[in-house]
Each structure stands twice: as C-alpha cells, then as structure tokens.
Amino acid sequence: xxxxxxxxxxxxxxxxxxxxxxxxxxxxxxxxxxxxxxxxxxxxxxxxxxxxxxxxxxxxxxxxxxxxxxxxxxxxxxxxxxxxxxxxxxxxxxxxxxxxxxxxxxxxxxxxxxxxxxxxxxxxxxxxxxxxxxxxxxxxxxxxxxxxxxxxxxxxxxxxxxxxxxxxxxxxxxxxxxxxxxxxxxxxxxxxxxxxxxxxxxxxxxxxxxxxxxxxxxxxxxxxxxxxxxxxxxxxxxxxxxxxxxxxxxxxxxxxxxxxxxxxxxxxxxxxxxxxxxxxxxxxxxxxxxxxxxxxxxxxxxxxxx
Amino acid sequence: xxxxxxxxxxxxxxxxxxxxxxxxxxxxxxxxxxxxxxxxxxxxxxxxxxxxxxxxxxxxxxxxxxxxxxxxxxxxxxxxxxxxxxxxxxxxxxxxxxxxxxxxxxxxxxxxxxxxxxxxxxxxxxxxxxxxxxxxxxxxxxxxxxxxxxxxxxxxxxxxxxxxxxxxxxxxxxxxxxxxxxxxxxxxxxxxxxxxxxxxxxxxxxxxxxxxxxxxxxxxxxxxxxxxxxxxxxxxxxxxxxxxxxxxxxxxxxxxxxxxxxxxxxxxxxxxxxxxxxxxxxxxxxxxxxxxxxxxxxxxxxxxxxxxxxxxxxxxxxxxxxxxxxxxxxxxxxxxxxxxxxxxxxxxxxxxxxxxxxxxxxxxxxxx
Numbered sequence: 251x252x253x254x255x256x257x258x259x260x261x262x263x264x265x266x267x268x269x270x271x272x273x274x275x276x277x278x279x280x281x282x283x284x285x286x287x288x289x290x291x292x293x294x295x296x297x298x299x300x301x302x303x304x305x306x307x308x309x310x311x312x313x314x315x316x317x318x319x320x321x322x323x324x325x326x327x328x329x330x331x332x333x334x335x336x337x338x339x340x341x342x343x344x345x346x347x348x349x350x351x352x353x354x355x356x357x358x359x360x361x362x363x364x365x366x367x368x369x370x371x372x373x374x375x376x377x378x379x380x381x382x383x384x385x386x387x388x389x390x391x392x393x394x395x396x397x398x399x400x401x402x403x404x405x406x407x408x409x410x411x412x413x414x415x416x417x418x419x420x421x422x423x424x425x426x427x428x429x430x431x432x433x434x435x436x437x438x439x440x441x442x443x444x445x446x447x448x449x450x451x452x453x454x455x456x457x458x459x460x461x462x463x464x465x466x467x468x469x470x471x472x473x474x475x476x477x478x479x480x481x482x483x484x485x486x487x488x489x490x491x492x493x494x495x496x497x498x499x500x501x502x503x504x505x506x507x508x509x510x511x512x513x514x515x516x517x518x519x520x521x522x523x524x525x526x527x528x529x530x531x532x533x534x535x536x537x538x539x540x541x542x543x544x545x546x547x548x549x550x551x552x553x554x555x556x
Numbered sequence: 557x558x559x560x561x562x563x564x565x566x567x568x569x570x571x572x573x574x575x576x577x578x579x580x581x582x583x584x585x586x587x588x589x590x591x592x593x594x595x596x597x598x599x600x601x602x603x604x605x606x607x608x609x610x611x612x613x614x615x616x617x618x619x620x621x622x623x624x625x626x627x628x629x630x631x632x633x634x635x636x637x638x639x640x641x642x643x644x645x646x647x648x649x650x651x652x653x654x655x656x657x658x659x660x661x662x663x664x665x666x667x668x669x670x671x672x673x674x675x676x677x678x679x680x681x682x683x684x685x686x687x688x689x690x691x692x693x694x695x696x697x698x699x700x701x702x703x704x705x706x707x708x709x710x711x712x713x714x715x716x717x718x719x720x721x722x723x724x725x726x727x728x729x730x731x732x733x734x735x736x737x738x739x740x741x742x743x744x745x746x747x748x749x750x751x752x753x754x755x756x757x758x759x760x761x762x763x764x765x766x767x768x769x770x771x772x773x774x775x776x777x778x779x780x781x782x783x784x785x786x787x788x789x790x791x792x793x794x795x796x797x798x799x800x801x802x803x804x805x806x807x808x809x810x811x812x813x814x815x816x817x818x819x820x821x822x823x824x825x826x827x828x829x830x831x832x833x834x835x836x837x838x839x840x841x842x843x844x845x846x847x848x849x850x851x852x853x854x855x856x857x858x859x860x861x862x863x864x865x866x867x868x869x870x871x872x873x874x875x876x877x878x879x880x881x882x883x884x885x886x887x888x889x890x891x892x893x894x895x896x897x898x899x900x901x902x903x904x905x906x907x908x909x910x911x912x913x914x915x916x917x918x919x920x921x922x923x924x
Contacts, residue, residue: 450646453613458660458707459634468659472650552650 302529318530331514342428343485350433354440373434380494417507443477479550558624558714560587565619579605581771592748594762602771639708640717647692654688678706718750789919801886805839807832828924840912843887848894849903859906
C-alpha cells in the first residue's frame, strides 16, 4: 500500500498584511498631519460651507437656503469692502513686487558681504509680528504734530494730515504702510533666482550686442517669471485677506473707507454674531482668491529650465 | 574673417581667497586669417582666460590684443565682431530656437527679412529647420550644441570662439560633433579659436595647437609637429595617449645607459648629448615605439630590454603592457598578437630613431 504525504503549500500573506508590511510605516508617519488637516482645516471649511446656508445658532440653526448670499449681495458695505480690497490689492501687490525686484536687483550688484548685510536688514521686519508693525505705524501716522510723517511734512511747510482719520487718505495710508513694509522674503527669493541665472547668458548677450536695458528686459525679467508669479499669487492672497492693520489702525473706518472683506467677515461674525452671513462672505472671498489665482497661473506661469 | 594676435598679454586675478594670481603670463601668438587654432592644456592653465580675453569678457592686465587690424584692448565684446560658443551653450531658456538664433541680429536692428533669411540659412546648415519653434529644453544635448553654433554663425563674425563646446556631450556624440565642426570650418572658411582640455579634440580639429600650462604657452605647432617634436616634457606628456614614457638615463661616451643596459647612440644624437657627458638625462619614448620582441617588424639595432610585465590591458586593436624601469612604470602599446601576461619576463625592443632626450632640470628637449 502506498502512502502519500501531503505537504501544505506555503501560506501567502493576505493582501492587507502585505500592504501593511510594505507601506505601514509610511502611512503611520503621514497620519498626524492628515489628522491635523482633517480636524482643523477640512472640518471647519465644510462646517462653514454648511453654515453659509443656515441662520446659525449654536443651539438651534435653521436652514435658510441662499438667503445669506442674497443678503450679502444686497449689502452696500459688502460691495464697498470688495471695492476696498480690490483697490488695496491692485495698489499694493504690483508696487510691492516692483519695489522688491528693484531692491533685489540693486543688492545683487553688490559684493557678497554687502549682499549679506542688506539681506539680513531687509529680512528683519518679516520676523516682526503684524501687531508690532501696526503699532509702530500708528505712531508714524499720528495726526498730531508728534507724528513722524507729519513732522516730515512740516519740514516742507505742509500742514499736518489726519492720515487714518479721513476717508480719502485712510486706505492710501494703509497701502503706504504696506509698500514700505516687509520685502525681505521676496528679496531672498529674487536674489536666489538671480543667482541661478548662468553668468554665461549675460556674457552671450554682451557678445550679441545687447544693451543693459535689453539684458534686463529680455533675460533677467523673463527668467524671474516663476518667482514673480509666486510673489504675485501669495501677495494677492495675503492682501485679499488683509486684516491686522485694518483691525488695529482704522477698525474699517472712517465711514467704511478701509473695511476690507476679511475685516467685514470678522465684524459680521464676532460683532454681530451672524455666523451664517460671515460664512457666506468667507466663501465669496475664498472663491475670489481661487479665481484670481487660476487666472494668474494661466497667464503668468512658465517653466524655465537651464 | 581676420587674424588674432596677442602681444605680451598678461592676466592677473585678484581673488578674495587666493589673493593675486597670474592666469596668463607673457602670451604671444598670431592666429592667421581662416585658421583653426586649438588651445589645449589641463584645468587652470589659462586657455579659457585667453579665449575670454579675445572675446573681451576679461580685460588683460597688460599687453595688446589685436583682431584684424584693430587693437581691441578697450573695446566692449559687442564691438569686437566675434561670436562665442559657450561650454554650457548659454541658450536663453525662455526663448524659442528661432528667437535664440536671431537675438544678436535683432539687437543689431537688422531688417526682419534679413534676419529670417540668416536664421533659415543657419538652421539649414545645422539641420535645425524642424526645431525652430521649440524651446531649448525640448532639444537633446547635441541639438542644443548646434543651436549654440548656429547663434554664432548667423552673425558672420570675424572670429569664432569655442569654449570647450563638446565637453557636455557623451563620447559618441562628441565624435560626431567633432566631425561636424571640422566640416563647418571648411565650409565657412572662418578664423576659429577653440579651447579644450581634450587632446584628442585638439589633435583632430586644430590646424595648429597652442599647448598651455600654468598660464604659460609651452608650444605652438601643428598636431604632427607637436607629436613628433615636443619642445618640453610637459608637451611630450600631454600630447599622445597613453602619454610618452620618461626613463632615467645616463650619457657615457657615445651611449646612454638605462639601468646598466647600454644603448649605443647614432652619431648625430651622441653629438647632441655631448654637453651631458656623465650626466643624467630623461629619455622619452612613446608607447607605440616599444615593441614585443616576438612581433617586431622594422626596428633595427640592438635596443633591447628584458623586463617582467606588471600588467596588461587588452584594447582589441592593441594591447597596453606595463613594466617597471627604475622607479617609473613604462607603457608599451603593442600589436594584439604580442604574447604578454603579468609576471612574464619579456624582451622589448625600443625604436631609438624615435626617442627624445630631455634636460632633467629645465625639462626642455635636447636639440640635436
């Protein structure tokens, strides 16, 4: 009689076990940031989106459809805040980029030691908080004779101005503060990008009869496009959300002359406790930022490879 | 086209770290109209600095540079009527190939039809017609190289300057481009100054070669002359692959002695070495002038040495045999049928009609 011994085939691990063995640690490591994102970004965004269709009350919210959006669109202050935000953005972002680029171009021509000095000096305000900077600028804009800016005007025989207290100068004053504010991060980025342009491109241009202006216009500026796009997009996003300086220096006044969308959202939510309307306003702001960013990417993006 | 001349040109750099150092010292040469001259030498020898001084990208510390009939010492690069092909091609990455090619002509405010014509011509010469609307990043290394050359030829300059233009290409493409550049020179009949550290490139392209070392011109000659009659040990060692072997020898009577083995000299050579009686000299012999005794063909005379082989490299068409003489390792480039393996004691035949002798102190070739 023949006996047959059967050996069991080697057990293959289940697909889940194999997956866990291969990628388990990787997923474990990204779990923390994913949880943070879900709890503190995605959940609030979804909740706020739902809130924008409700008459929100902590205890008892009621679904009111598009009423918050309708109210918002019929509110003059909302439109004024949009206008102010757009004026602020148009009046600051391009000028800031020009100033940042100009400073970077100027610093780039210097010797290494001077470059380091100016990079450090100009980057310093970036690490200061918005609150501190606003307080300093309040002193500069002080409407009395002790205000730094008014003292400067006095040297030229000009009467003191109420910088932040008048409708026609308040927004401009905030813009002025923004122009002279922090260019540090932009300068670092531009200097890095300028340093990345091979010297041989300029030498080739020298041989090819290019003037200083041609080299700037046809080589430096186009090759700065990726950096400029980045600064443009982040600059627009930041200025669309301008809040601290408005809150600390003008409270949106006088007569809503400096009320920006971000400040209006704050007032609607935390002064009038109308969270539904504030959520609707937030979604309009977010949509605006997304649309403007897409437009910027579409028209300004370029991939430069040396 | 035009000639290029250096008269006592010297270039010093004031470096933050190194201090003042001389990159080019007392440089004198004339590059004739329509001539293809190659500057060759190891890194830091001053060849690229010399080229950049011709271009006007570096200003010489002293001396005169002449292009055509003009002293161009104080002229801006654009006013020197030269075109340069850079090592990294220096193509403008955001411009199309057409824009890259026409950049110089547009700066010169040439008529649009003229520019289009010149770009079309250059593209046809270099086979770039299909790529005119592409950006440099969409091109291969060889194609980018062609665009860089095209940008130079559209301008019809007096002098073309090439700064190691093939060094970024792979070996196969380099050979192909080398042939194309030689062909281009024939077609354009241009004055070309070409810098390379690759002696094969120098030998194959140059009508004359300027060998430089440590900022000083070592020799200016045709490739054949450089190979056959190197003026000093540097040139002898730099030109030729594998390089020339140097062997310590002593002159006694009408012979030289290498490790006690006597080699009788021809009368002319013996006369030339008269001043070195009883003294050490350096005997230079190229690897291809050493033969295995078993496969020797046309060498006469009793110039034999028996040595134990240290290593053998089989290259297919030839073998390289390494063996020691004194404290130097000597290379023989021999016929592939030569019997050789490490440890074998083998008799080599030296072709003494091709040897050179060098002064060990000055390292200059001893004339005879």
